[in-house]
Amino acid sequence: MAETKIRVLIAKPGLDGHDRGAKVVARALRDAGMEVIYIGLRQTPEMIVEAALQEDVDVVGLSILSGAHMAIVPRVIHLLEEYGLSNVAVFLGGIIPDEDVLVLRELGVRGIYGPGTFLDDIVQEIRREVTAH
């Protein structure tokens, strides 16, 4: 009777123009049985976290190609904490330099995916993150 679905918010923060990659990931997650709340382009950290709160998601997935990840991701994580949502797992897609990867992981980003990542790996890791032990 009780039905629990993994709910994932997918957002494209920053000012860069297209969201093809984010949509591809969103579709893959849907096809893996997840409920994907897709909020689209030009999202500020405030918009993202407010949506995460209202939608009661398990995971927030951010796609950032503009290079603005160090401005955006720490702010999202900070706001999640402020909203009492520190249990929401944050995943990040984009071209992220190695030194930033370390910092972001340290901050609590659960998965960071560059170009060429297999969609299946993202699906598996989100599943593991949400349902593990």
Next chain:
Amino acid sequence: MSATSRRRGPLIASGTETVTQALAGERRAIARLISLMERGGAEARQVLSQLHPHTGQAHIVGITGAPGTGKSTLVAEMAKVYRRQGQSVGIVAVDPTSPFSGGAFLGDRIRMRELATDRQVFIRSMATRGSLGGLARATADAVHVLDASGYPVILVETVGAGQSEVDIARVAHTTIVLQMPASGDEIQAIKAGILEIADILAVNKADLAGADNIVTALQAMLDLGSARSEWHHGQLLDAEGVVSDSSGEQLSWRPPVLKTCALRGEGVEELLAAVQTHWQYQCDTGVREYRERERANDELRRILRHDLMARLLDRIADTDLVDTVERIVAREEDPYSAAERLIAASGLEAG
């Protein structure tokens, strides 16, 4: 502990506290209660019992129509006008669950970007999770949560399946059916059945050619309908579409046909004025109570059906059911007698 159990665990222990927080308008608590409604089960029922005394306050407005007619865009524009009037707004937007994967792509928020950081607007996306009829099983319960939490207006966007979105008429006080200009076979695009659930007809994308044709076609259909003196939501419509009592007061409702351009926010204030007029009409004529009673009746029967069925199945061994099916297939027993026999054997009828 996993993110899921960490996040959802405490609710089990402190459902009442979460209810108290939601009643006080705390958004995180509201969100979690809606998730609980989606999961269903005994705890959800318990919470609904606690919420029930606080419900019945909101004006629930449904927006339905074929895919891409502009429902989400219009909902966002409506919410903006309500906000200018100083009202907070709850929104439930339903999109279909994929029958293949069980997942869903919920994209209605894309059109509601301007509302994203307004704390007086609460938006929830919902997947149908297998329900037909345009809403999710838990949509009505999510609306109860928002109602009890103090949102005076709740907008419900149905799935845009384009056919049998009839559930919305049971959940909403006022149902807006959206149409848009189409090239060619406009008349065919207006599905039968839509007039029965529409309290207001809106032709969106009025900036496109052909909007007036749709308006004319809809008016003609309404004329046909009222010429036959149809019952509309329990009220008799005469040839003029209006029934008056001895004091000359208007007792029935003919859906107005309005044009909107959600993209530019045009016609939205007029639409809200019509929504308000419909609400006032329902309050003044007793239609509101009539529908409320209808809704309660529906809900009670649905719960009884579900609970009785569950109790009955509890008392019948699975093997017994399987055997019975075999006998029906083998023409050793007919299904009616079989049902009688199983109910009698269950002991539910005792006394």
